[in-house]
Amino acid sequence: MRIKDVLSLEQGFFSFINYEIENFTFAQLDLLFLTKYGEREISPIIENLLDNENKLTTEKITLLGQIIYNMFAFSWNNQSDILEAEFNPIQNYYETLETTREVENTNTTNTDNNTYAFNSVESVDKDNSTQTSEGGVNETTTQTKKGLANANYCDIIEQALKVKAIKLVDIMFNDIKLFISLNIYK
Secondary structure, three states: OEHHHHOOOOOOHHHHHOOOOOOOOHHHHHHHHHHHHOOOEEOHHHHHHOOOOOOOOHHHHHHHHHHHHHHHHHHHHHHHHHHHOOOOOOOOEEEEEEEEEEEEEEEEEEEOOEEEOOOOOOEEEOOOEEEEEEEEEEEEEEEEEEEOOOOOHHHHHHHHHHHHHOOHHHHHHHHHHHHHEOOOOO
């Protein structure tokens, strides 16, 4: 059996998973998923949930939706946070450095000006002085460096475009596809 044989647009499969993606309704997600993956063979988990008429009851599809939510919602939340993060690819280096410099300075200068008279053995004080100066410098310097560090500009742009091309809906669909279908085609 195929996915499209057990899931339908009327059932509203994504409303049972109850994981919202911005800009998409559950009906839109159902349509997109069935269009992309409806031809895939169902996995054993779906086979085990089918009733005698090979249908998924509301109770069983509710159980399946809860299992999928419990298995993947944490991962989808983390991936969503990463995909929504703002970044500038050509400024992959950012550093703020703050330097504080404190210098204390105390100087004492003694000046002895002694004069010797003609034929005198002892000196006479002429101009003795003591000078003291105090001072210091207190300064804080903040330096910010940013830009492109250690990388090829073209490689960074290519990687940024690849990241921006990833969509949460594709990640979600891939996880669900691998869980409810076999990875084979006829």
